[in-house]
Amino acid sequence: MERPTPTDVEHEVTSVDMIVSKSDAEGNITYTNPIFMKISGYTQGELLDQPHAILRHPDMPKVIFKYLWDNIKEGKDVTAYVKNLCKDGGFYWVLAQVRVAKNPDGSFRNYVSTRKQITDGAKEAISTLYAKLLEIEKSDGVEASEQALMDFLVENGQSTATFNDFMMQLNK
């Protein structure tokens, strides 16, 4: 499928929207709820078995997805802001919580992402942070951007262990 050309048209996520998807161990989509399809503009047929990167917006720094995968692979939940690309090139912001679901015998079942609306304040702060991280990635690579993200958390009174808490607090 051809990548949509990004536009500056924002798709609204309302306070009652809970955008859910599930994936296999590689991040390929195995389930989406109706609001996921409504906001992204894709049909279920276009989404199932596709990698979640179908939603990847070029404004997203790589380091956020590195952090996501480093943690969920270890079974740790991650909460992070994500700007997603819609089929029509528009975008939407969400606060996503990705967690690992296990079978009763403890084996891996799937990854589940639950996404909700974010506040205007969080949108402003995180857009600025992500633009900076993206710039650092372009000039100095992902490791430099990872260091900048950790420095940012420490400067804001957070240790790296509380990345999730920081992301959640900002949305209040």
Ligand SMILES: Cc1cc2nc3c(=O)[nH]c(=O)nc-3n(C[C@H](O)[C@H](O)[C@H](O)COP(=O)(O)O)c2cc1C
């Ligand atoms: C359950 C789950 C949900 C995900 N949701 C998104 C999402 O909404 N948007 C997104 O860009 N990436 C999402 N990802 C991350 C993608 O798998 C991928 O790492 C990311 O899009 C970067 O893609 P790239 O490495 O091809 O650039 C999700 C991953 C998992 C496991």
